[in-house]
Amino acid sequence: MGNPVLEIEELRTSFSIKGDYHAAVDGVSLTVHENEVVAIVGESGCGKSALALSIIGLHDLKTTKLEGQVNFKGQNLLSLPISKLNKVRGRDTGMIFQDPMTALNPLATIGRQIEEPMDYHLKLSSAAKKKRTLDLLRRVGIKNEQRVYGQYPHELSGGMRQRAVIAIALACDPVLLIADEPTTALDVTIQAQIIDLMKELQNQIKSGIILITHDLGVVAEMADRVAVMYAGELVEIAEVRELFVNPLHPYTRSLLNSIPSNMEAKAKLHVIEGIVPSIQNLDRIGCRFAPRVAWVPEEDHETNPQMHEVKPNHFVRCTCYKNFHFPEGRVGEKDYVTS
Amino acid sequence: MLKFILRRTLIMIPQLFLLSLIVFVLAKAMPGDAITGAFAGDPNATEERKEELREKFGLNDPWYEQYGRWIGNAVQGDFGSSYMYKQPVTTLLAGKVGNTVLLALFTLIITYIIAIPLGIVAGRWTDTWADKLIVTYNYFSFATPLFVFSLLMLFLFSFILGWFPIGGSVDIKIEEGTWDYIVSKMEHLFLPVMSGALLATFGTIQYLRNDIIDTKLKDFVKTARAKGVPERKVYTKHILRNSLLPIAAFLGYEIAGLIGGSIFIESIFSYPGLGQLFLTSIGARDFTVVTALVMILGTATIIGTMLSDIILSIVDPRIRVE
Amino acid sequence: MSLLKVNDLKVHYPIRGGFFRNVVNHVKAVDGISFELQPGETYGLVGESGCGKTTTGRAIIGLNKATGGEILFEGTDLAKQKRSDRRTYVKDIQMIFQDPYSSLNVRKNILNTIAEPLRNFERMSPGEELKRVQALVERVGLSPESIYKYPHQFSGGQRQRIGIARALTLNPKLIIADEPVSALDVSVQAQVLNFMQEIQKEFNLTYLFISHDLGIIKHMCDRIGIMYHGRFVEEGTADDVYNNPQHLYTKRLIAAIPEMDPEKRFEKTHLRQSINEEYRTDYDSYFDKDGRMFDLKSISTTHSVALQ
Numbered sequence: 001m002g003n004p005v006l007e008i009e010e011l012r013t014s015f016s017i018k019g020d021y022h023a024a025v026d027g028v029s030l031t032v033h034e035n036e037v038v039a040i041v042g043e044s045g046c047g048k049s050a051l052a053l054s055i056i057g058l059h060d061l062k063t064t065k066l067e068g069q070v071n072f073k074g075q076n077l078l079s080l081p082i083s084k085l086n087k088v089r090g091r092d093t094g095m096i097f098q099d100p101m102t103a104l105n106p107l108a109t110i111g112r113q114i115e116e117p118m119d120y121h122l123k124l125s126s127a128a129k130k131k132r133t134l135d136l137l138r139r140v141g142i143k144n145e146q147r148v149y150g151q152y153p154h155e156l157s158g159g160m161r162q163r164a165v166i167a168i169a170l171a172c173d174p175v176l177l178i179a180d181e182p183t184t185a186l187d188v189t190i191q192a193q194i195i196d197l198m199k200e201l202q203n204q205i206k207s208g209i210i211l212i213t214h215d216l217g218v219v220a221e222m223a224d225r226v227a228v229m230y231a232g233e234l235v236e237i238a239e240v241r242e243l244f245v246n247p248l249h250p251y252t253r254s255l256l257n258s259i260p261s262n263m264e265a266k267a268k269l270h271v272i273e274g275i276v277p278s279i280q281n282l283d284r285i286g287c288r289f290a291p292r293v294a295w296v297p298e299e300d301h302e303t304n305p306q307m308h309e310v311k312p313n314h315f316v317r318c319t320c321y322k323n324f325h326f327p328e329g330r331v332g333e334k335d336y337v338t339s
Numbered sequence: 340m341l342k343f344i345l346r347r348t349l350i351m352i353p354q355l356f357l358l359s360l361i362v363f364v365l366a367k368a369m370p371g372d373a374i375t376g377a378f379a380g381d382p383n384a385t386e387e388r389k390e391e392l393r394e395k396f397g398l399n400d401p402w403y404e405q406y407g408r409w410i411g412n413a414v415q416g417d418f419g420s421s422y423m424y425k426q427p428v429t430t431l432l433a434g435k436v437g438n439t440v441l442l443a444l445f446t447l448i449i450t451y452i453i454a455i456p457l458g459i460v461a462g463r464w465t466d467t468w469a470d471k472l473i474v475t476y477n478y479f480s481f482a483t484p485l486f487v488f489s490l491l492m493l494f495l496f497s498f499i500l501g502w503f504p505i506g507g508s509v510d511i512k513i514e515e516g517t518w519d520y521i522v523s524k525m526e527h528l529f530l531p532v533m534s535g536a537l538l539a540t541f542g543t544i545q546y547l548r549n550d551i552i553d554t555k556l557k558d559f560v561k562t563a564r565a566k567g568v569p570e571r572k573v574y575t576k577h578i579l580r581n582s583l584l585p586i587a588a589f590l591g592y593e594i595a596g597l598i599g600g601s602i603f604i605e606s607i608f609s610y611p612g613l614g615q616l617f618l619t620s621i622g623a624r625d626f627t628v629v630t631a632l633v634m635i636l637g638t639a640t641i642i643g644t645m646l647s648d649i650i651l652s653i654v655d656p657r658i659r660v661e
Numbered sequence: 662m663s664l665l666k667v668n669d670l671k672v673h674y675p676i677r678g679g680f681f682r683n684v685v686n687h688v689k690a691v692d693g694i695s696f697e698l699q700p701g702e703t704y705g706l707v708g709e710s711g712c713g714k715t716t717t718g719r720a721i722i723g724l725n726k727a728t729g730g731e732i733l734f735e736g737t738d739l740a741k742q743k744r745s746d747r748r749t750y751v752k753d754i755q756m757i758f759q760d761p762y763s764s765l766n767v768r769k770n771i772l773n774t775i776a777e778p779l780r781n782f783e784r785m786s787p788g789e790e791l792k793r794v795q796a797l798v799e800r801v802g803l804s805p806e807s808i809y810k811y812p813h814q815f816s817g818g819q820r821q822r823i824g825i826a827r828a829l830t831l832n833p834k835l836i837i838a839d840e841p842v843s844a845l846d847v848s849v850q851a852q853v854l855n856f857m858q859e860i861q862k863e864f865n866l867t868y869l870f871i872s873h874d875l876g877i878i879k880h881m882c883d884r885i886g887i888m889y890h891g892r893f894v895e896e897g898t899a900d901d902v903y904n905n906p907q908h909l910y911t912k913r914l915i916a917a918i919p920e921m922d923p924e925k926r927f928e929k930t931h932l933r934q935s936i937n938e939e940y941r942t943d944y945d946s947y948f949d950k951d952g953r954m955f956d957l958k959s960i961s962t963t964h965s966v967a968l969q
Contacts, residue, residue: 043846058564082570090567102558106657107580116576117566152656168566187709188873192917196930214847217876217919221926240923258851261876262921265899266858269851269880275816276846 002034005175005208006055011068011078013047013054015279021065022279024050026232028068029307032176032208039211039223039240043255045276047232048212052180055210056089057082072176090117094169098181100161104153110137110164111149117171136167139204141197159190163197173205180212195221216259220244225313228252231277231288234307238314248310248321250296251289257326270326287318295327296320343652347645358637359413363406366630409630418631423623428631432613436635438508439612442535442604443597445528449536450593454543455586461544462551462582463574473544481541485600489534489607496530503530506609531608535600539593543586550582557581588651595643599636663697664735664867665721665835670694671729672716672891690716692891693730695957698835703861703868705882705899707875707914713891714871718837721869722756723747734835752782755828759840761820765812771798771823772808778830793830801826801856818849822856829864839871854881875918879903884963887911892954897964907966909947912936 011028014021024047032038040048053059055070057077070077073092077085089095097103104113114133118124124132130149137145140163153161162182169177182198183191199222202209211222219226219240226243228236228251236249247253256262257270274292282288287301305318393399397408412419418428461473497505508527513520554560555578563577564570598613605614613632620628652658672691675684691713698704706714719725720740721732727740734750742750758764765774775794779785785793795805801822803815812820821841828836838857842850854877861868872878878885879899886896887910895902895911906912913936920929946969949955959965 043848053561056565058561086567086569088567089565093565095562095565097558097562099558103562105559105563105577105581107584107655113562116563116568120567120569154657165562168562171566188875188917189709189913192919192933195919196933199930215919216847217921220921220923221919221929223923244921244923255847258848259876259921260851260854260880261918263880265880267880268855268858270848271852271855272848 002036002206004031004033005072006032006210007069007071008055009069009071011051011054011070012066013050013059014065014067015050015059016063016065017280020280022282023284024232024279025054026284028229028232028234030227030234030237032210034175034208035202035206037202037209037211037222037224039213039219039226040229040234041213041216041219041226041255042229043214043276045278046229047279048214048229049180051229052095052178052210052212055178056093056095057085058095086120090174091121091172092174093176093178094171094174096162096165096169096177096179096182099185100158100165101153101185103165104161106153109150109152110156114164114167114171117168121172132171133167136170137164139170139201140164140167141193142167158186159193162186162190162194166194166197166201170201170205173207175207177207177209178212179209181214182211183218184213184215191218198222216255217261228255231282232279233288233317234315235289235317236315237307242311242314246314248314248316249289249318250293250320250324253324253326254292287320289318290320293320293324296324300324340652344649347648351641351645354641355638358641359410359634360406362630362633362637363409364402366626366633367402367405369624369626413631413634418634419627421620421625421628423620423625423628428627431616431628432631432635435612435616438610439598439601439605439614441524442528442531442601442610442612443594445532446535446539446597447590447593449532450539450543453536454540455547455583457540458544458547459551459574459579462548462555463578465548465552470548473548477541477544480538481545483538485534485538485603486607488538489531489604492530492534493607503527508611527610531604531610534608535597535604539597539600543589543593546589547582547586550585551578554578554581584651584654587654588647590650591643591645591647593643594646595640598639662736663733664700665698665869666695666733667697667717667721667730668695668733669730670717670720670727670732670740672713672720672725673728689891690725691720692953694886694888694891694893695730696886696893696896698867698869700834700867701861701865702883703870703881705878705885706869706871706888707873707878707885708888709873709914712888714873714888715839717888718756718839718869718871722754722837723751752778752831753834755831755833755836757821757824757828757836757838757841760844761817761824762812762844764824765820767812770809770811771803774812774823775808775827775830778827782831797826797829798823800829800860816849817845818852821845821849821853825853825856825860829860832864833866835867835869837869837871840873841870842877843872843874850877857881875903875914887914889954890952893957893967894954895964895966896957897961901961901964905964907960907964908968909936909939909943911966913940 008028008030011025012023013025014023026047028051030038040051042048050059054066055077057066059066066078068078072088077088080088104110111130111133114136115129118129118132134145134149137148142148142160142163148156148160148164153164156164179198183194186194195218198209211218213219223240225237225239227234228249230251236243236247236252243252244256247256254270254272258272260269263269272292273294277283277291283291286303287305290296290301300320300323302319307315307317308319309315397405409419416429420427421431424431457473461470464470493505496502504527509520509524513523560573560577563573568576601612602614602617604610605612606618609615613635616628617632620632670691671689671693673687673689676686676688677683678685694717696704706717708714716725720727723739723744730740732739734754737750739747739750772791772794775797776790779790779793794808798808799805803819803822812823815823841857842853845853857868858881860866868881870878870881882899884896884898885902887894887902889910895906895908902911903915906915916929916933916936920926954967955969957965957967
């Protein structure tokens with residue numbers, strides 16, 4: 001592993017709902033190293049996107065409270081004034097959004113939109129900017145870059161637009177890329193192309209990448225390390241191979257069991273009991289996953305669940321993983337062998 | 340592009356034809372005719388005399404023949420003569436069109452000068468005291484009837500304070516073409532323009548405010564922030580560009596609306612324009628003038644909407660025509 | 662006899678252009694596809710957005726007009742039926758939509774939502790109706806009291822089950838499921854898929870399962886048709902298509918499924934690269950000179966491919 005580029009410590013992101021603040025990201029600590037892809041995986045509402053936006057302060061500060069530390073390039077981004085933060089955004093960080101149909105300004109050409117971060121962060125002549133932009137377009141796999149440079153977003157297909165969004169993120173050679181569900185809105189074959197492109201680019205640029213996704217397939221293809229998130233907390237962190245071979249937390253195991261392509265055809269899929277609690281109704285005391293594995297005896301959970309390093313670089317929250325197994329009669333589960 | 344404008348213009352022809360037909364038929368369907376109007380209150384007019392005149396002017400011919408004659412002349416710019424003013428409608432209108440266009444133009448400019456900044460402030464800083472103030476003004480302007488507000492303005496600034504003239508479009512004693520003439524015109528325009536503009540801001544402010552609030556949450560704005568674009572530039576380069584687009588496109592509709600809306604304003608301020616003429620002509624059943632005016636107002640509306648379509652197709656790359 | 666036999670189905674839309682906006686060409690959303698559904702089976706229609714899979718489903722149920730070909734349902738050609746005559750078959754074919762948020766009327770409580778088809782097709786006393794709806798609601802795993810609630814009071818998975826309950830009210834024979842779980846989270850998705858399998862046996866249903874997700878299609882379907890640009894590329898059992906893909910496009914689609922084993926990711930990337938290479942070199946042997954797929958040719962009893 002290279003040097004750390006980003007160290008998140010006890011990050012808590014709370015949103016104001018009817019006057020009260022509720023934490024959507026609740027004490028997350030995570031480190032991203034150079035040349036490393038860290039995937040944050042979880043279902044909708046778990047706080048993974050809120051986490052991504054918190055890193056570079058993209059929340060509306062009137063309704064959001066940020067606590068903890070986001071240490072990046074020797075400064076805590078959470079305490080930076082907006083003018084200083086703007087020197088970091090787009091320069092040292094790049095962001096890739098989910099939906100390329102909406103992530104681009106419909107009234108500006110692709111070329112202009114890729115050059116825009118250079119306007120603020122790099123001192124370049126307009127000819128140099130154009131050259132750099134054309135070069136970026138080629139690097140993200142756009143072959144007729146001269147033509148695309150002058151085109152508007154609506155003239156491009158979804159896959160091409162997502163390539164343009166990636167080019168924007170890479171415009172100033174950032175050391176940290178944050179990709180929020182970069183392939184979710186795309187068709188299967190386009191998704192595969194974008195995954196391959198991002199892997200290829202990662203080999204070139206060697207920056208740290210945070211990959212936010214709900215798709216364990218994308219995780220298996222791209223990530224070096226994985227953090228599983230549930231109800232605002234990270235519940236398991238491990239290297240990708242370790243996580244797929246030896247998942248420990250009951251939530252991780254449940255998720256892996258509910259994916260059809262992971263299971264035999266027509267087999268019954270695992271269903272997690274109950275529903276994801278909303279951030280207002282979340283019981284923040286004890287193991288947050290406990291209500292959804294009701295058969296696990298209470299004493300198996302920790303009263304104040306902590307992250308435990310069970311193996312080097314493999315962390316699990318709470319002690320309930322130790323004796324965890326799916327109840328009998330609930331057919332179809334692959335009962336992963338626990339160490 | 341040229342093809343689009345050409346096609347859009349060609350579509351106008353059947354629209355105008357339909358409009359003229361409706362106008363003509365409606366005018367014919369109204370009780371009474373020009374003869375009744377011309378002799379209203381004249382005790383010496385006998386039924387025979389009226390009938391004789393109707394025959395002479397072709398008012399007893401089938402309606403389609405009358406329509407044919409009327410449209411044929413109208414295309415050549417001849418709308419017949421006014422029975423009330425005893426002069427050709429064209430000459431009559433020529434003296435008033437300028438005043439109405441001036442009034443509409445100034446009202447439009449002042450409306451935008453007031454509405455656009457207010458809409459932007461309210462949309463950008465939502466839920467602040469400034470926004471609340473603007474929204475209050477907006478509801479007020481929406482709820483206030485134009486004629487009540489105009490009368491109030493007239494009463495306050497002309498009668499009580501005496502700052503502005505009570506009626507007319509220019510002081511007749513001043514010679515045309517001098518500086519004083521222009522100043523006098525402006526003085527006469529001020530109250531009608533302000534009354535119209537202060538109430539006409541409603542649509543633009545409301546639209547702009549809502550659109551900015553929507554656009555603020557769009558993904559591409561997030562992209563811009565993630566690029567490190569300063570907040571002020573996020574607004575000028577990304578949000579406002581997108582939100583002002585529909586406003587530009589509504590320009591044509593606004594013009595059409597204002598020319599139609601001039602009827603009240605001009606009557607209240609005794610401003611000699613098409614609107615005032617329209618009301619007096621209806622009262623006098625001067626149908627040649629009324630039909631000509633409806634045709635002109637209708638044409639203005641049709642051209643206005645066409646203008647809007649063309650503007651939108653120029654400014655928005657998504658519907659820009661090759 | 663097959664339950665549904667689609668024969669050379671075409672759905673074309675005119676493209677207007679030029680000065681007088683006359684028809685200059687057609688968008689061939691569906692361009693001559695044929696397939697059959699046997700009673701009790703699940704047939705998967707898979708492809709990427711714009712391939713015509715949704716249009717096919719909508720044409721079968723009559724939401725899009727078929728411009729050519731036959732849709733034989735139990736031997737009757739639905740494509741030639743007038744709207745009014747179609748009514749008899751509407752009962753037997755029901756649809757489940759993708760988005761459980763927008764396919765339910767927010768102002769109708771669950772009782773009225775589920776009872777609507779009953780009121781349209783069957784005469785029932787309010788008491789009978791209530792019993793029937795309660796039984797259905799219980800079958801889809803919701804409490805009988807919940808029938809007086811409104812859609813916003815349910816979670817996404819529950820709403821999709823309500824949509825299924827509505828489709829079941831008239832005891833249909835065929836259910837067209839158009840991306841039924843695409844809007845749901847993985848764990849909720851699992852719940853709905855399990856449930857669809859359960860009721861299939863119980864109500865003896867035949868599914869036409871439309872999806873872009875190859876993992877779900879593989880899990881659910883007995884036979885699969887792969888669509889591309891309005892045409893069939895390949896048809897066969899799940900085993901034929903996933904383990905022995907013949908057409909270049911099928912290979913590309915299968916290779917695009919993310920690899921769930923991190924150890925094999927590089928293999929997968931290389932496989933995709935070699936398929937891309939094949940696209941460059943062998944394109945002409947898979948598509949005719951207009952870029953159109955050839956007609957299907959069978960290569961085994963179950964497996965056919967669009968090859969020259």
